[in-house]
Amino acid sequence: NRFPSQEIQQVIREHGGSFKPPCEPVHPSNFGRIKDQLIEKHALVLVGPPGTGKTTLIDRFVSGLGEIACARGHCVQHYGSGEPYHPVLEALAELCRADTEVPALLRAVAPTWLLQLPWLSTVEQREALLRELVGVNLERMLREMGEFLDRYTERRPLLLVTEDLHWGDRATIQLIDYLARRRNRGSLMWLSSFRLAEVVASDHPLNALRHELHLHGLCEEIVLDSFSEAEVAAYVAERSPSMASDESFVRALHERTEGVPLFVASVTSDVAARSAQDGIASAALLANSPVPENLCAIIDHYLAKLADERRLLLSAAAVYGLQFRIDTLAHVLERDALWVADVCDQLLREQLWLVASRARGQGAPLERPYSFRHALFRQVLYDRLAPSARAELHRKVGAALEQERGMGGAVAASELAMHFDRGRAPLAALRYYAEAAQAALLHVSPAECMSLTDRAFSLLGQAPLGVERTSLEIELATLRGVSAFHLLGAGDEARSAYQRGSSLLADVPRHAMRGLLLHGLGFLHNLRAEYAEALATAHRADALASEAGDAFLTLAACTVRGHAYMHLGRPHAARESLEHALPAMESVHAASQQTFIGFIADPEVTVLAMLGFQLAHLGLIGE
Ligand SMILES: Nc1ncnc2c1ncn2[C@@H]1O[C@H](COP(=O)(O)OP(=O)(O)OP(=O)(O)O)[C@@H](O)[C@H]1O
Numbered sequence: 001n002r003f004p005s006q007e008i009q010q011v012i013r014e015h016g017g018s019f020k021p022p023c024e025p026v027h028p029s030n031f032g033r034i035k036d037q038l039i040e041k042h043a044l045v046l047v048g049p050p051g052t053g054k055t056t057l058i059d060r061f062v063s064g065l066g067e068i069a070c071a072r073g074h075c076v077q078h079y080g081s082g083e084p085y086h087p088v089l090e091a092l093a094e095l096c097r098a099d100t101e102v103p104a105l106l107r108a109v110a111p112t113w114l115l116q117l118p119w120l121s122t123v124e125q126r127e128a129l130l131r132e133l134v135g136v137n138l139e140r141m142l143r144e145m146g147e148f149l150d151r152y153t154e155r156r157p158l159l160l161v162t163e164d165l166h167w168g169d170r171a172t173i174q175l176i177d178y179l180a181r182r183r184n185r186g187s188l189m190w191l192s193s194f195r196l197a198e199v200v201a202s203d204h205p206l207n208a209l210r211h212e213l214h215l216h217g218l219c220e221e222i223v224l225d226s227f228s229e230a231e232v233a234a235y236v237a238e239r240s241p242s243m244a245s246d247e248s249f250v251r252a253l254h255e256r257t258e259g260v261p262l263f264v265a266s267v268t269s270d271v272a273a274r275s276a277q278d279g280i281a282s283a284a285l286l287a288n289s290p291v292p293e294n295l296c297a298i299i300d301h302y303l304a305k306l307a308d309e310r311r312l313l314l315s316a317a318a319v320y321g322l323q324f325r326i327d328t329l330a331h332v333l334e335r336d337a338l339w340v341a342d343v344c345d346q347l348l349r350e351q352l353w354l355v356a357s358r359a360r361g362q363g364a365p366l367e368r369p370y371s372f373r374h375a376l377f378r379q380v381l382y383d384r385l386a387p388s389a390r391a392e393l394h395r396k397v398g399a400a401l402e403q404e405r406g407m408g409g410a411v412a413a414s415e416l417a418m419h420f421d422r423g424r425a426p427l428a429a430l431r432y433y434a435e436a437a438q439a440a441l442l443h444v445s446p447a448e449c450m451s452l453t454d455r456a457f458s459l460l461g462q463a464p465l466g467v468e469r470t471s472l473e474i475e476l477a478t479l480r481g482v483s484a485f486h487l488l489g490a491g492d493e494a495r496s497a498y499q500r501g502s503s504l505l506a507d508v509p510r511h512a513m514r515g516l517l518l519h520g521l522g523f524l525h526n527l528r529a530e531y532a533e534a535l536a537t538a539h540r541a542d543a544l545a546s547e548a549g550d551a552f553l554t555l556a557a558c559t560v561r562g563h564a565y566m567h568l569g570r571p572h573a574a575r576e577s578l579e580h581a582l583p584a585m586e587s588v589h590a591a592s593q594q595t596f597i598g599f600i601a602d603p604e605v606t607v608l609a610m611l612g613f614q615l616a617h618l619g620l621i622g623e
């Protein structure tokens with residue numbers, strides 16, 4: 001069923017004619033190619049090095065969609081693990097803002113996704129949803145998204161855009177894989193972009209996916225070319241007809257920049273500015289001045305011209321991210337917010353370093369209103385910072401974001417972890433890695449949880465010894481155990497993670513996750529037919545529970561023991577243990593629902609199912 005439905009073909013054809021004529025000489029032929037491929041395959045990827053115009057082309061394409069709904073999200077460079085499904089959640093949030101019926105549809109068919117957009121539910125609804133999520137696996141999330149998209153596109157065709165997939169997280173790649181392989185794609189279209197070199201160099205999971213999809217004819221890639229000389233001429237003409245009439249200038253410009261659009265745009269505006277200032281002809285300027293050899297070099301050339309204060313401000317912003325807020329930046333720089341706003345406004349007017357962030361949705365206030373003109377400008381500033389200065393800025397940005405978050409700002413734990421990690425503040429980084437690992441489980445993304453705990457473990461040695469470090473290690477080990485189980489099954493990876501946590505429990509016997517940890521470890525032992533170890537784990541949970549009442553410990557002890565007895569052929573003993581688990585379950589329910597994340601399987605379902613077997617063995621069918 002690779003052929004799209006009739007309606008979508010019609011909608012795209014009808015609107016094909018109304019795609020806005022590009023106000024800049026964007027390669028017009030690319031519009032036609034995008035349109036044709038989306039009609040035929042429903043899925044298309046724009047490929048090219050930095051600055052070749054992928055975003056520009058998507059912007060123009062999206063601005064002329066008419067009746068077709070569009071949900072757009074970007075992957076962010078996170079130096080490590082990002083937030084699972086970031087671009088998809090961003091796109092969903094945009095869709096929710098644009099179409100008020102979307103939240104209800106999510107509630108009806110995709111509750112696990114609704115949960116990821118917390119502002120759409122009340123606290124009570126969220127608690128109830130969280131309860132449902134226990135033991136949810138990845139497949140369910142994928143299926144729910146498929147169902148949601150089916151229902152949505154019954155009403156209206158949808159273009160889902162995910163940009164910069166070279167920074168994409170594994171969960172997003174998996175979702176794309178799933179959506180692309182579904183037989184019925186309805187009137188869903190998917191448009192994406194990535195930088196090929198980065199995907200190949202980093203051995204990104206996207207690599208395997210693109211080969212697979214291509215092989216099965218499920219997706220097409222368009223590799224964007226640089227500007228030809230004629231296109232460079234057209235580009236320059238749009239800005240300055242006098243410059244364009246100078247053929248030697250256009251030729252030199254094309255040669256020097258190899259037609260890379262971002263490079264062409266930068267050099268053109270630089271030369272235009274200087275030529276206006278000094279009254280020298282543009283061709284002469286280009287011929288006499290050492291035009292940098294590549295994009296990074298031209299950015300360096302601008303960098304050298306920055307006044308100290310501006311450079312410091314922009315460097316801090318570069319550490320912060322591609323987009324940023326004034327208050328946070330002011331905090332980092334320990335300067336007055338008005339001053340920061342003033343400098344940013346000047347930079348915005350000059351359009352060299354900063355531009356206004358792309359507006360999202362209708363009337364939605366922009367969280368981070370300023371944006372670097374291009375990711376490469378940010379990257380060069382960042383790379384040119386001395387390591388110690390960079391670390392200090394990361395620490396300060398981390399602290400400022402922490403404060404912003406304290407006041408209700410939406411800052412992801414993984415972002416904070418990255419800043420403190422790079423800021424060489426290992427203990428703070430570990431704290432946020434643990435939180436991010438938990439959030440990854442909440443996103444049903446065990447792979448992300450694994451890589452977060454990997455990074456955190458490698459950082460442990462740098463943190464000072466003490467109770468806090470041990471506590472964090474226990475928490476990380478527990479979360480790793482759960483994710484390893486979901487990802488790799490009851491193998492050694494999961495067992496050694498749980499054992500690592502459990503061996504440290506003696507140092508922090510009152511650890512909040514102790515019940516969850518021993519429940520997981522015992523459960524795993526039972527699955528591996530290690531019954532003596534399972535019973536020893538149950539015993540340990542009992543011993544801890546007798547010191548201080550803790551429903552999670554009791555639940556762990558009773559479940560693990562009952563499970564072991566069940567396998568050992570002792571139905572009476574199993575029944576007794578499992579029945580003791582039931583009152584503990586009630587108390588666990590009363591505790592925060594959030595703590596349920598991290599059970600390998602729904603504890604209530606497991607206990608009741610095992611109890612059912614034992615009662616049946618004992619002939620108590622009615623019970
Ligand atoms: N077709 C075009 N017409 C005019 N200018 C263009 C065109 N394509 C790109 N540019 C110029 O080049 C700049 C960089 O393009 P863009 O941001 O779209 O690149 P990109 O491929 O998305 O890069 P990245 O991989 O870094 O995201 C634009 O801001 C614009 O100035």
Ligand SMILES: [Mg+2]
Nearest residue numbers: 054055056164
């Ligand atoms: Mg781009």
